[in-house]
Amino acid sequence: xxxxxxxxxxxxxxxxxxxxxxxxxxxxxxxxxxxxxxxxxxxxxxxxxxxxxxxxxxxxxxxxxxxxxxxxxxxxxxxxxxxxxxxxxxxxxxxxxxxxxxxxxxxxxxxxxxxxxxxxxxxxxxxxxxxxxxxxxxxxxxxxxxxxxxxxxxxxxxxxxxxxxxxxxxxxxxxxxxxxxxxxxxxxxxxxxxxxxxxxxxxxxxxxxxxxxxxxxxxxxxxxxxxxxxxxxxxxxxxxxxxxxxxxxxxxxxxxxxxxxxxxxxxxxxxxxxxxxxxxxxxxxxxxxxxxxxxxxxxxxxxxxxxxxxxxxxxxxxxxxxxxxxxxxxxxxxxxx
Amino acid sequence: xxxxxxxxxxxxxxxxxxxxxxxxxxxxxxxxxxxxxxxxxxxxxxxxxxxxxxxxxxxxxxxxxxxxxxxxxxxxxxxxxxxxxxxxxxxxxxxxxxxxxxxxxxxxxxxxxxxxxxxxxxxxxxxxxxxxxxxxxxxxxxxxxxxxxxxxxxxxxxxxxxxxxxxxxxxxxxxxxxxxxxxxxxxxxxxxxxxxxxxxxxxxxxxxxxxxxxxxxxxxxxxxxxxxxxxxxxxxxxxxxxxxxxxxxxxxxx
Numbered sequence: 001x002x003x004x005x006x007x008x009x010x011x012x013x014x015x016x017x018x019x020x021x022x023x024x025x026x027x028x029x030x031x032x033x034x035x036x037x038x039x040x041x042x043x044x045x046x047x048x049x050x051x052x053x054x055x056x057x058x059x060x061x062x063x064x065x066x067x068x069x070x071x072x073x074x075x076x077x078x079x080x081x082x083x084x085x086x087x088x089x090x091x092x093x094x095x096x097x098x099x100x101x102x103x104x105x106x107x108x109x110x111x112x113x114x115x116x117x118x119x120x121x122x123x124x125x126x127x128x129x130x131x132x133x134x135x136x137x138x139x140x141x142x143x144x145x146x147x148x149x150x151x152x153x154x155x156x157x158x159x160x161x162x163x164x165x166x167x168x169x170x171x172x173x174x175x176x177x178x179x180x181x182x183x184x185x186x187x188x189x190x191x192x193x194x195x196x197x198x199x200x201x202x203x204x205x206x207x208x209x210x211x212x213x214x215x216x217x218x219x220x221x222x223x224x225x226x227x228x229x230x231x232x233x234x235x236x237x238x239x240x241x242x243x244x245x246x247x248x249x250x251x252x253x254x255x256x257x258x259x260x261x262x263x264x265x266x267x268x269x270x271x272x273x274x275x276x277x278x279x280x281x282x283x284x285x286x287x288x289x290x291x292x293x294x295x296x297x298x299x300x301x302x303x304x305x306x307x308x309x310x311x312x313x314x315x316x317x318x319x320x321x322x323x324x325x326x327x328x329x330x331x332x333x334x335x336x337x
Numbered sequence: 338x339x340x341x342x343x344x345x346x347x348x349x350x351x352x353x354x355x356x357x358x359x360x361x362x363x364x365x366x367x368x369x370x371x372x373x374x375x376x377x378x379x380x381x382x383x384x385x386x387x388x389x390x391x392x393x394x395x396x397x398x399x400x401x402x403x404x405x406x407x408x409x410x411x412x413x414x415x416x417x418x419x420x421x422x423x424x425x426x427x428x429x430x431x432x433x434x435x436x437x438x439x440x441x442x443x444x445x446x447x448x449x450x451x452x453x454x455x456x457x458x459x460x461x462x463x464x465x466x467x468x469x470x471x472x473x474x475x476x477x478x479x480x481x482x483x484x485x486x487x488x489x490x491x492x493x494x495x496x497x498x499x500x501x502x503x504x505x506x507x508x509x510x511x512x513x514x515x516x517x518x519x520x521x522x523x524x525x526x527x528x529x530x531x532x533x534x535x536x537x538x539x540x541x542x543x544x545x546x547x548x549x550x551x552x553x554x555x556x557x558x559x560x561x562x563x564x565x566x567x568x569x570x571x572x573x574x575x576x577x578x579x580x581x582x583x584x585x586x587x588x589x590x591x
Contacts, residue, residue: 090424091424092424152424216443217438217442217443218443220425220427220435221435221438223423223425224423224425224435225422225423226387227382227387227416227418228421228423228435230386230387230407231385231387231411231415231416231417231486231489232411232435232436232438232439232489233406233407233408233409233410233411233412233438233439234407234408234438235407273426277425277426277427277428277431277469278425278426278427279427279428279431281443
């Protein structure tokens with residue numbers, strides 16, 4: 001299949017604006033659905049009706065709304081983190097969940113559980129786990145830098161190997177300390193345990209997402225390579241460092257809150273690429289909305305499939321993300337570098 | 338003025354650029370020619386701070402290129418290298434507009450748009466403005482990159498093999514354009530060229546490199562000569578005066 005999206009409109013702003021609007025509507029609709037679905041029956045109308053039901057508004061504000069907000073923030077942030085990592089690695093087939101950072105963050109959770117079983121304050125856990133994620137990114141980029149041949153397909157493969165190595169290391173460690181079950185729980189993230197007071201970390205991810213939008217042009221320049229960036233006066237090394245900080249803090253906040261959430265950072269940017277191309281100035285808002293929509297969708301499906309029980313959204317994403325991504329690969333061009 | 342002071346580049350035991358001190362005056366068109374492996378591209382990319390020097394220093398209008406902030410230098414000197422591979426899906430106009438990044442940091446002003454449009458028109462890219470660069474032919478893409486560097490609108494414009502992948506018509510267009518940039522806008526154009534006939538026809542000044550050093554420097558009349566070229570390329574090259582241009586003929590031996 002060599003068919004590809006017709007190109008003349010790729011960069012047109014009106015097309016981007018149209019999609020921005022469509023995705024915004026999609027996120028709002030999915031968000032409302034997400035508020036309405038759950039183990040106990042609830043109708044949104046009852047909350048704002050003439051005779052407000054106290055039990056229901058409590059459910060809404062303590063459980064449902066935090067969960068929906070968490071899904072939107074985490075989905076948007078992970079998608080943007082994926083896009084930035086792709087620019088830093090100069091490869092569209094990588095993501096935080098397929099190159100090591102997410103696995104490294106899960107390892108961080110494990111190390112915390114071993115070293116300080118009594119637990120640390122939330123912010124401290126967040127910082128430790130984010131540092132592990134940063135280690136994962138640096139390891140991946142470091143190995144890439146030393147590779148003489150960076151073909152389009154070798155890069156994601158190296159990422160997969162790195163992720164698998166980190167994952168295996170965590171597995172060994174967890175087995176030794178009898179924490180395999182906890183590791184499995186962090187490894188398959190979901191948002192069922194999100195309540196008011198347990199998701200606020202994700203507002204940091206939201207701030208970082210906005211920061212990434214402000215640096216969008218610079219990250220596109222980075223994606224064009226070191227020489228290109230140097231020529232237009234962008235400090236390549238400094239921006240790479242900023243990217244590592246942004247991505248690792250986003251990964252850290254999501255893993256501490258919900259666990260490992262795969263594929264969003266891979267699928268969302270690649271879907272948006274088909275719509276508007278790679279100029280992040282135009283693409284980042286779409287990528288964020290696409291990520292939010294994908295995670296909302298996965299979470300909804302997880303809640304509906306075996307209602308009233310739940311399938312973790314990460315499981316849904318692993319299956320769905322794989323399929324969507326295969327679709328993009330087959331639908332798209334043969335040149336993926 | 339561009340001045341290099343005792344610039345060397347060493348990769349392991351190989352000395353690629355060997356203790357080069359030269360100066361390129363402000364204004365005019367300078368070509369760097371020489372056989373493969375003479376160190377032309379490496380010298381150019383050290384002058385433009387893309388490749389770190391093993392030793393020596395480079396000054397551009399008195400600014401040390403390794404110490405001057407990147408964005409200050411980016412408004413004074415632009416560089417286009419040979420291999421501009423990218424997998425990013427950017428439109429031609431987006432790419433060209435990045436040339437304005439050092440001036441406006443991404444928020445394009447009316448003046449920036451004027452520069453972008455002008456550069457696209459110069460390089461006859463209007464028909465492709467919304468095409469993604471990954472769908473262009475090699476020559477079209479090369480023109481898009483040159484347009485980007487042109488709209489960066491710097492005093493010094495450095496290009497490494499800008500005629501790569503380009504057919505004769507566009508090669509001539511491109512050289513005319515660079516010549517005009519030097520003549521009309523007073524730019525200092527420095528170009529690494531393989532085609533010595535283009536160097537002969539368009540340059541004010543030629544630097545001929547061999548084994549990491551400038552072997553000869555001078556006007557085309559001084560450099561494009563049988564004995565100089567024989568020494569440089571180790572082959573017989575006949576120089577003929579055709580319509581007032583010094584043309585090298587070397588396609589058949591003996």
